[in-house]
Amino acid sequence: MNISEIYFEGFRNLHDAVIVPDKGINVIFGKNAQGKTNLLEGIWLLSGNKSFRGVRDSNLIKFGCDHARICSKFFSEDREQSSEIIFWGSKKEVKLNGINQKSVTSLIGKLCLVVFSPEHLSLVKDGPKERRKFLDTAICQIKPSYAELISKYNKTLMQRNALLKDIPEHMGLLDTLDVWDYRLSVLGANIVRTRLNYVQHLESCAKKYHLGISAGKEEISLRYLCELPDEQCGSSANVKDAIEEKLKAGRQIDLRDGFTSFGPHKDDLEVTINGVNVRNFGSQGQQRSCVVSMKIAEAELMKKATEQEPIILLDDVLSELDITRQMFLLNEINNRQVFITCCEAASAERLKSGLLMQISNGSCLLRPQDTAFDSF
Secondary structure: OEEEEEEEEOEOOOOOEEEOOOOOEEEEEOOOOOOHHHHHHHHHHOOOOOOOOOOOHHHHEOOOOOOEEEEEEEEEOOEEEEEEEEEEOOEEEEEEOOEEEOOHHHHOOOOOEEEEOHHHHHHHHOOHHHHHHHHHHHHHHHOOHHHHHHHHHHHHHHHHHHHHHHHHHOHHHHHHHHHHHHHHHHHHHHHHHHHHHHHHHHHHHHHHHHHHHOOOOOOEEEEEEOOOOHHHOOOHHHHHHHHHHHHHHOHHHHHHHOOOOOOHHHOEEEEEEOOEEHHHHOOHHHHHHHHHHHHHHHHHHHHHHHOOOOEEEEOOOOOOOOHHHHHHHHHOOOOOOEEEEEOOHHHHOOOOOOEEEEEEOOEEEEEEOOOOHHHO
């Protein structure tokens, strides 16, 4: 899978232009606030997902323009395809292979992308919620039915929590908790088993990439934390029974507090390097390296599940990494299409093969990595 051509019109601060990227590594460099992240954001939107920066569609339109347009030609599913999104304020027009689509979600799965941005460092820096979100989002991309499972669990959890608040004033409702405990445990067991399986495969892939990034000096480990003994996690039935027992055992606490204190909505993902917790003791560079390793591993698992090689977008990934780690990211993951942004020309110059792109005030200057910087 690769993008052969991208066209921007009225998008953010980027000048209207056609960009022809390399099928391997593409390094986009320039000073801050020149448009590097805007370019990656535009590519990401072509996957059918919302902006990874969490902005409204109206903010994507360049000041003074009435619309923004992004087009691409790409190779996917063994054929050449095309996509187009036009943003009109809060409304969008979408085309796939020249045919109008009802929604931008029609593009999901056509162009598979994995993105890293500095915001993703929250995966190791912040609380469990961010790590659960990472797992659930990654799993949904390779197992769409998982999204419905999460939705059903969250609705059931809300209903149980509402009941917990009502029971103190309506004690006759106490017996109905058994029904909600059963429903929550069945759904929760499927979530836990799916996450456990995904983390096992994610760790295997992440170990390989992290050893490369750290030149063999660091071993990353991932462990899913669900407060259940390993012997109770062998099957969905065992997990279901264990969750149901935990819910019953914690019922008095839940009634006192008015919310459900146990379940996959409380679980976490532990990330360690050489046995040391990265969140508490890792350096900025180690934390960044861990997240990047996990993101590349996510792409690897997506490839295995979909038989399509996802495109990787790495925004501001080289900062706070030493030269060894930079060299690995620039030159050792070139078996797929990758877009990397950085500020320093010296970092970009370490690219051995691929395309360099300099962005200045929204204008893109491209060249293969076999000519001198003087050409800019």
